[in-house]
Amino acid sequence: MLAKRIIPCLDVDRGRVVKGKKFQAIRDVADPVELAKRYNDEGADELVFYDITASNEDRDIFVDIVEKVATEINIPFTVGGGLRSVRDINCVLRAGADKVSINSAAIQNPPLLKDAASKFGSQCVVLSIDAKQTSPSKWSVFMNGGRIDTEIDAIEWAKRGAELGAGEIVVNAIDVDGVKNGYHLDLTKAIAEAVNIPIVASGGAGEIQHFATILQEGKADAALAASVFHYDEIKIPDLKNYLAKNGITMRRERSWK
Secondary structure, rough: OOOOOEEEEEEEOOOOOEEEOEEEEEEEEHHHHHEEEEEEEHHHOOEEEOOOOOOOOOOOOOOHHHHHHHHHHOOOOEEEEEOOOOHHHHHHHHHHEEEEOOOOHHHHOOOHHHHHHHHHHHHHEEEEEEEEEOOOOOOEEEOOOOOEEEEEEEEHHHHHHHOOOEEEEEEEHHHOOOOOOOHHHHHHHHHHHHHHEEEEOOOOOOOOOHHHHHOOOOOEEEEEEEHHOOOOOHHHHHHHHHHHHHHOOOOEEEEEE
């Protein structure tokens, strides 16, 4: 059985890590470089960095911050936000990212996923899906940081993304983001059952057992979280020990890179 992964997320706006609720009410948290180093030292399996306003502001990602974070960590590092071309992707990979997360640009230009996978390999390409429930058992894909409803069915988009070459999918559940009542079990499970690539659950973690539920019942391969780690509500070593004691295979030592 493949080991499950715990992934802290840095949502970055104007050079600072921020956090909100349901993609709104954004608050300042910390310096991204300092936080990245802390998570690396605490035993996180991977790290995700999202420039959350790059797409909406139609600007390039803050490559200088990506470079600074990359020098402080030795775990897999995914970067997303404002990546609109193979050239943009190459730029952040050269800056130290190991994977790229593509969201709005993939919706507007689906062949970008195929082009990126062809040039850099599917293992480098992550499709990020911001989804919100619009009716029972139906979720719509949103873009530009959750601001625009594309009316695309999230399950069908996940299938297409996998077909185009994405090697992993991050499922960002807008309905539960920052609420801390648990991950969106139904949405995550539905996408996990629809594709044969790894699924990362994102949005809603509030208690240590929420991670066990999404990794077991939700069929997620990894659990991403932000505020519970940022505010020391859950310690990564304690979380991984809890999950291991509850029968979930975890990575205990890091040998990546």
